[in-house]
Amino acid sequence: GEDVEQSLFLSVREGDSSVINCTYTDSSSTYLYWYKQEPGAGLQLLTYIFSNMDMKQDQRLTVLLNKKDKHLSLRIADTQTGDSAIYFCAEDGGYNKLIFGAGTRLAVHP
Amino acid sequence: DVKVTQSSRYLVKRTGEKVFLECVQDMDHENMFWYRQDPGLGLRLIYFSYDVKMKEKGDIPEGYSVSREKKERFSLILESASTNQTSMYLCASSFVQTYEQYFGPGTRLTVT
Numbered sequence: 001g002e003d004v005e006q007s008l009f010l011s012v013r014e015g016d017s018s019v020i021n022c023t024y025t026d027s028s029s030t031y032l033y034w035y036k037q038e039p040g041a042g043l044q045l046l047t048y049i050f051s052n053m054d055m056k057q058d059q060r061l062t063v064l065l066n067k068k069d070k071h072l073s074l075r076i077a078d079t080q081t082g083d084s085a086i087y088f089c090a091e092d093g094g095y096n097k098l099i100f101g102a103g104t105r106l107a108v109h110p
Numbered sequence: 111d112v113k114v115t116q117s118s119r120y121l122v123k124r125t126g127e128k129v130f131l132e133c134v135q136d137m138d139h140e141n142m143f144w145y146r147q148d149p150g151l152g153l154r155l156i157y158f159s160y161d162v163k164m165k166e167k168g169d170i171p172e173g174y175s176v177s178r179e180k181k182e183r184f185s186l187i188l189e190s191a192s193t194n195q196t197s198m199y200l201c202a203s204s205f206v207q208t209y210e211q212y213f214g215p216g217t218r219l220t221v222t
Contacts, residue, residue: 004152008150030209031209033209033210035213040215041215041216042114042200042202042213042214042215042216043153043200043202043211043213044213045210045211045212048210088152088153092209095160095166096141096158096160096204096206096208096209097143097155097158097168098209098211100145100152100153101152102150102151102152103152
């Protein structure tokens with residue numbers, strides 16, 4: 001079956017890099033996504049990567065995709081307190097559905 | 111800007127009550143989705159709809175039903191609320207050609 005797995009918590013110091021990891025199971029996924037949920041809010045699309053890419057960079061965000069290992073990561077450079085949120089990895093599940101991981105809660109401390 | 115709104119941010123209901131959660135989107139999206147979010151479980155799909163009057167079961171449809179009479183509005187119905195339906199409910203919408211979903215702010219439902 002389809003399953004997306006993430007670690008639940010990550011704590012980093014302000015100014016350091018954060019790396020959030022995700023594994024997925026459906027090798028036919030065309031796109032993989034990272035969503036961000038700030039406290040008390042819904043989810044917002046942060047970035048996505050097409051399955052034929054290895055890496056995508058967008059300002060402080062770097063997405064790495066290892067299709068062989070079905071491993072996706074999100075690196076946030078120079079992490080700030082405003083980056084504190086829950087980050088969800090998602091893969092496309094067919095019929096326009098997304099399959100989400102459990103979410104990684106990122107805590108940024110001074 | 112895409113806007114997805116949900117009728118309530120917080121709702122408290124009693125066991126056995128019928129509960130309606132409303133979601134409205136203003137981007138003419140064909141697809142609409144209802145999820146519930148629980149700590150450690152992430153988002154689980156309850157129902158989705160790809161057109162007016164069309165609905166498909168998601169992963170956890172038991173105890174829920176939906177209604178889509180107009181393209182912009184998707185309602186989630188708890189026929190007889192139970193305490194295990196206490197959760198955060200998120201609505202989302204998307205175009206049929208894409209997987210990018212736009213989310214509402216969520217409704218935190220407590221059933222006592």
